[in-house]
Amino acid sequence: MGYNPAEIEPKWQQRWEEEGVYRVPNESDKPKYYVLDMFPYPSGAGLHVGHPLGYIASDIFARYKRLNGYNVLHPMGFDAFGLPAEQYAIETGVHPAESTKRNIERYRAQLRHIGFCYDWSREVITCDPKYYKWTQWIFLQLFRHWYDRKADRPRPIEALIAHFAQRGTEGLDAACSEELHFSAADWAAMSARERDEVLMNYRLAYRKVTYVNWCPALGTVLANDEVKDGVSERGGHPVERKAMLQWSLRITAYAERLLRDLEELDWSEAMKRMQANWIGRSEGAQLFFEVADSDRKIEIYTTRPDTIFGATFMVLAPEHELVPEITTPEQREEVEKYLEYVKRRSERERVAEVKDVTGAFTGAYAINPFTKERIPIWISEYVLKDYGTGAIMAVPADDERDRRFAEKFGLPIVEIIDKSMYPGAGIEDKVGKMINSGFLTGMEVKDAIEAIIRKIEEMGIGKRKVNYKLRDAIFSRQRYWGEPFPIVYDEQGVAHAVPEAELPVELPWLDEFKPTADGRSPLARATDWVNLPNGWRRETDTMPGFAGSSWYFLRYMDPHNDEAFASPEALNYWRDVDVYIGGTEHAVGHLMYSRFWHKFLYDLGYVPTKEPFRKLINQGMIQGVIEFLYLLKEKEDGYPKFLSAKLVEARGLHDQVARIPVYIGFVKNYGSPDSYLDLEGIRKFIEWRPEFENAIFEAEEGVFHQGRFAPKKEGATDLRLYTHSETGKMSKRYHNVVNPDDVVARYGADCFRMYEMFLGPIEQSKPWDTKGIDGVSKFLRRFWELFEDEKGNWLVTDEAPSKEELKVLHTCIKKVGEDIRRFAFNTCVSAFMVAANDLRKLDCHKRAVLEPLLVLMAPFAPHLTEELWHRLGHETTINDAAWPELKEEYLVEDTITYPISINGKKRAVAQLPANASKEELEKAALQLEAIRKWIDGKTVRKVIVVPGRMINIVV
RNA sequence: GCCGAAGUGGCGGAAUUGGUAGACGCGCUGGACUCAAAAUCCAGUGUCCUUCGGGACGUGUGGGUUCGAGUCCCACCUUCGGUACCA
Structure with missing residues (x-):
């Protein structure tokens, strides 16, 4: 007797499963609604109480939508390829496939205990060949397309080949790594190998030389966060930057659209700003500086071309291809020493370091195209190879880092902007009047920028250019536990797509997961797999973690389809994700890549929407x-x-x-x-x-x-x-993981769900504290006791409810409805507590009040409400009930309690009629005894009356 | 460093649009029940002062706008997330 979650929860979980209560059809008369969670990576530590926070929120919302008449897609799956499983394998010898399978089973069981309304028949696992077949397929589409900027969409590579055959690069405006210029005749004369290289310059999935953190002692490539202070986090071995030929995705082709389309998304401003900053659009000029006594030119990009008269030196990225060539014999030793130093520095350290600038002089000079002066060319780590052109003109008068650099190395500083009329303007604010700047002198910065760009274009040394901080995504990993590339190389090293009919390219079983001595992926050891009968060789790199997660939300729509990643019918019915809930840690990476893949599929006509995630909710940790x-x-x-x-x-x-x-x-x-x-x-x-x-x-x-x-x-x-x-962080390594299973076993899933919500707003981070859970547990028991007393007597009656009882109910309907819609689940729980407390005081056990209340609470406590729903005599699940309708007339009050303030300080409260006019309220307030004593002997200067709110008297 | 977020009682938090700061819960204190404890129930609970009427102070710090600021503006401090190979 009484509330016993240990009994009712497993019972209902089993019945829901048997009866397929959470199965979702792909066809329905009801409007669709898609509620998605960021799927978890199944780690060895199991789910901890932090993971379900977002899952519970989305589950509540999905159930709420279903009660409001929607056909709700609410799936779950696993992001199962990745580094930790491989790391575990290296340490213990347990194959990643085995540990991953085990971890997934554990996660699934843990999730089941919490009572989510997932349609498990739609489960997606990224390391399943049936799934990654389509990850590989999408990759192949990227490989087979290039981005035509004129048409603003991707086109098949065959169209590009035809263009080259006819006109070379003439008239081509394509997203590429490097501007190429050649004629149709040049193209015709190229070898297969050369053509392959040219096409790689345009493909949306392409190969190029990029750098990795290579740790010779561990014999492996490390993630940035595995590198601390230039040495490996494990073992403290030296790490160096090593050049490797790797796959990348040309996300930069979509930079403008990824930025522009943010506008139409229902995401927090903070999130949009983070994405926008990551894309980092800037307008400026691209121009060439001649190298003195040489026919070489250095291409630079600057957002401040107006400051060119103050450009007193240049800085190249240490990896810049001109460095070895222009370095003079006298400076060679110093430059090489510096390159040695930079090799050991991570990219993050390189940009984060601001206090101490470092660099080396190459011995070479460039010519400032406007002052015609010889300016020294330096190299420094603060200039990055992959941003802009890997070279800058340094203007120490107008750039913080350039100034520090100039001060440290004794380089000249020429002031070029007078900011005296803009007090408070910082060094990098685009304001002021140009000085010492030739024909620009006297102009305002804004005008100067325009004038100089026009001049640069006129002189033919450069042009206006929009630049993005966003870089192409490196898509190769020298790892085992990831999707193999559907790519093979012929005798000449030309990359070919594996025919679609042969997909998936399955990951071969290996027992040794360390990379090879030269840093190639462990797959290189699987020689039977790598070497094909015709002498061709497979790609041995694998795809990164974000490959499988960039499109999984589409697979849920039609998870068992072998003919397509999802059928057009399914895609057209579900369209896009209406609400996506996940952590801010994915703010840029995952969300940016998914948006990119989705837009690409949209361009190819495979998906009907431009954006994958309409609304985004960020959950705290x-x-x-x-x-x-x-x-x-x-x-x-x-x-x-x-x-x-x-x-x-x-x-x-x-x-x-x-x-x-x-x-x-x-x-x-x-x-x-x-x-x-x-x-x-x-x-x-x-x-x-x-x-x-x-x-x-x-x-x-x-x-x-x-x-x-x-x-x-x-x-x-x-x-x-x-x-x-x-x-x-709650993590295995700190031995502080709290397992939801333990909480569920002790208090029940409903209590766990409500307590997680009760902790605070979902978007906020907060520490887990089990102490407060008793309050929720007590509430659930009291709630139950509105229906049945401790002795097991059924209390519910069919009496007509009083006005007061209806007010309690409708206050709750209003509050809970509003708060669910704004994703404030913590205050919903409070509202239920208030309602239960009030009804208990009123000794109310009436069906007409309790039944709607049960429906309101069903999204939060699905087991308890389902049980009571059936005890009330219903035969079908509470999930198919209808959300109670709010009747405002039960909420109206005759009187309102007004706070009355003197000079903004509350001095009294008074019950006043709700329909009183401003004048009546003012008069009533001034007559109050508690108020008289404050205004006697003073002049009332003003009385502010906000009907329904407050009264303030100014004396 | 850069980008983003958050700071409210002993604790988690509430205050949705600039209008009664601290809802709801935990904890704590006192009481009831009990041989006792647990559980349950009832009452109290921001800090300080008080002649017990009330009064002063109070939302990270310092300033500002306003009749009125937790909420808006400026500067600062602290914590957390991201920073492109953790997922």
């Missing part, structure tokens, strides 16, 4: 508390020694201790400032980390060593080894 023990860096008498955090504090030993994360299950008062290990906790800790078996543990009360406790204080029998608590 649920953080964990990390509990650290302090371990002295110096051993004491040869024993490791742990100190209570309070002792470390008192003795000021922070510099002399290391922090060892401890499993939170051992810690008393977990999460509070005075969390600690007692003797029992220490024993568990030693059992868990046997290497500390002989360690000394010292706290205020005494010392524990080798199983014995020596009290410092008389009579002490236990100690408190205080831990240091910090909020941070």
Whole structure:
């Protein structure tokens, strides 16, 4: 009897599954609605309580939409290719396919326990050959197309070949890596190999030389976040930048459209701004500087061509192709030393470093086309090869970094802008009057920019250009656990697409996952697979994590189709994702790539919408508390020694201790400032980390060593080894993962769902704290008791509800409806609590009130409401009920409680009629006793009355 | 560094459009029930002062706009996310 989630939840989960309650058809008279979660990467640690936050929110919204008459697509799947599984394989020898399968099963079971309304028949797993067949297929479409800027859409590569055969590059305006110029005759004379290289310059999926973080000691390529301070995070081995021929995707061809189409999206302004900044559109000029005493030219891009008279030196990216050529013999040694240094620097370090600029002089000079002066050419890490042209004209007077560079290396600074009439304008603000600038002198910056560009174009040394910070996406990984490329190379090294009929190119089974000695992917070891009978060879790189996740939302629409990635019928019915919920950590990467792929498929006529995700909701992270023990860096008498955090504090030993994360299950008062290990906790800790078996543990009360406790204080029998608590990521490595299964087992899924929502707004990050969950649990029991008392007596009656009871109900209908629509689920839970409290006070057990309330709460607590719904006599699922209609007439009040302020400070409240006029309200307020005492003897200067809101008297 | 977000009681948070700051819940305090404890129920709970009427202060810090600012503007501090091979 009574509310027993352990009984009703598995029962309903099973029945829903048996009856296919959450199966979604691809045809329906109802309007469609697509609610999507960012699918998880199934890590070995399992789901923690942070993951379901967004899933619960989307589940509530999907259920809400279904109750409002929509055919709702709400699927789930797994992003299953990726680095961690491969890393795990290298460490343990367990094949990624096996660990991934196991992890997915665990995730699936965990998700099931929470009672989501997923249509599991539509599950998508990116490492499944049936799925990645189509990832490869889309890649091939990219490979087979180039972007025609005139037509503003991709066209088949055959059209480009025809163009070259007829006219060479003449009249071509195509997205490319490098502007090429050749004639039809040149094209005709090219070898197959040369033609392949030319076409690579235009393909949307193409190969070029790019740099990777190569760690010779580990024999592997590292992700940027695996590199810290120029060495590998694991092991601290040196890392260098190594050039490799790799696949890239020409996302830059879509830069303008990716930027422009942001406007029509229902995303937060912050998110749109982040995407826009990532795309980084700028307007400026592209121009050439001649290298002195040479026929070489250096191409630069600048957003400030107006400052060219102040360009007193040039800086090239260290990797710039002209560097070896122009470096003079005297400077060779210095330049090479500098290149050696840069090789060890990560890209992030290179741009982030602002305090200390570094560089080297090449010995060569360029000619400033306007001042005609010889200006030195330097190289420096702050100029990046892949941004702009990899070369800049340095204007120390008007650019912060250039100025620092000039100051450090004693280069001339020529002031070119007078900003005296713009007080407060920063060095890089585009305002001021030009000085020392030849024909530009006296102009305003804005006019000067226009004038100089016109002049540059007139002189034929450059042209106006729009540039994007967005770079093409490197699409090769020298890894095993990813999609193989559907590409083969012939004897001459020319890339060919694998015929569509032969897709998927399946990933061969390997037992050794380390890359080869020269940095090629582990797949290179699968020689039987790599070498084809006709002498051709397969591509051995694999695709990155974002390949499979860039289009998975389309596959859910028609997940078992073997003829197409999804049928046109399914695509035309579901169209796009109406609401997409996921973390901000994907703000740029995943969302940008998905938008790019989607636009490409749209251009080819495969999908009916320009954008994949109409509305985006960003969910915050649920953080964990990390509990650290302090371990002295110096051993004491040869024993490791742990100190209570309070002792470390008192003795000021922070510099002399290391922090060892401890499993939170051992810690008393977990999460509070005075969390600690007692003797029992220490024993568990030693059992868990046997290497500390002989360690000394010292706290205020005494010392524990080798199983014995020596009290410092008389009579002490236990100690408190205080831990240091910090909020941070919930992660296996900090041993602070809270498993939703444990919470569900203790409180039930409905309680878990509501508590996660009750914690706060979904878009905010917050630490997980189990303490508050009792409140929600208590609420659910009280809610149940509106229907059935503890003794099992059914209380629901068919009496007509009172006006007051209807007001409680309709207040809740209004609040919950509004709040679900604005994704404020935390306040919905409060609204349910308020309603339950009020109804309990009114001793209301009437069906006419409770039944609609049940429907309101069904999205939040699906099991409990389904159970009570059936007990009320319904035979069909509550998911097919109708959302209760709001009747405003039950909410109107006769009187309103007005706050009355003097000079903006509240001094009194008064019940006044709701229909009173401004004048009546003013009069009533001035007559109040509590108000008179404030205004007596003063003049009332003004009375502000906002009907329905407040009254303010100014004296 | 750059881009983005957030700072409100002891804690999670509420205040939707510039209009009663602290809804709802946790915790805490007191009471009821109980041999006792748990559970449950009732009452109180921002801080300080108080003659117990009330008063002063209070939304990261400093300034500003306004009859009125948690909300708008300027500057700063702190924390979190991203920064292109973690997913």
